[in-house]
Amino acid sequence: MILHDFLPSGNGYKIRLLLTLLGKSFDLVEHDITKGETRTPEFLSRINANGKIPALEFDHGRVLVESNAILIHLAEGTPYLPTDVWERTEVMQWLFFEQYDHEPTIAVLRSWVGIKGMPEHADIFVPMKRAGAKKALDLMEKRLSGHNWLVGDALTIADISLYAYTHVAEEGDIDLSIYPGILAWLDRIAALPGYVPITWKP
Known part of the structure; x- marks a missing residue:
């Protein structure tokens, strides 16, 4: 591949x-x-x-x-995608949320701050993106404050998908210290056997 x-x-x-x-x-x-x-x-x-x-x-x-x-x-066919229909659908819910609510705010802020630079009319767009990022993280915190994982009792691709931009959110000047559930979840993923950082390449 x-x-x-x-x-x-x-x-x-x-x-x-x-x-x-x-x-x-x-x-x-x-x-x-x-x-x-x-x-x-x-x-x-x-x-x-x-x-x-x-x-x-x-x-x-x-x-x-x-x-x-x-x-x-x-x-498909691995523990990272549940076979239970309800849990499988919950994974899909989080994947859709990641692309519709999470990535367009957190990833965009990170890109503006650390990669591409601020857009024209940043004074208008940045506060809008920050409000969206807060809403997305608040929703994740609501789940993760009482559960180890986003779906069921084990790591799924829902966690992997949302981890990707959440764990670097502070590169977009987003304060994660107010989210203890998310921080503990980030630590759990970083401690997984076989974990690699975003800078890793084969």
């Missing part, structure tokens, strides 16, 4: 983390999104017509894109 990725990306890190937890070997091909390397004709025609990473290229030639779709595919 070949993972097309940008190392600072939380969306790419989700895949790297799950692959290592599963003990699967893969090659990493890096594309610098800040230099337009996912917008080249070759990338758009061969890897992802939407011009985004991550993209997971399989040995048979097929390419799967969208980080949470990749997580679902890789987790």
Whole structure:
């Protein structure tokens, strides 16, 4: 397998983390999104017509894109995706929440602060993003203040997906110290056998 990725990306890190937890070997091909390397004709025609990473290229030639779709595919038949229908659906709920409420606020703030720089009219957009980030983290804290994991009693791809940008939220000037449940959850994931940090590459 070949993972097309940008190392600072939380969306790419989700895949790297799950692959290592599963003990699967893969090659990493890096594309610098800040230099337009996912917008080249070759990338758009061969890897992802939407011009985004991550993209997971399989040995048979097929390419799967969208980080949470990749997580679902890789987790099929493993403990990271429950077989119980209700718990499986709860995992999906968190994955949709991650892409709709969490990533567009926390990941965007991190990108503005540490990667791409502030946008025009930051005085308007930043407070809006911070309010959205707080709402997302408050919801996670409500669950994690009384439970070890987001779904059921074990780690799932819901945790992996939401961990990716939550654990680097402070790079977007988001204070996590007010969320003890989230902090304890972050520590549990970082202590997993096979855990790798976002900067790791094979």
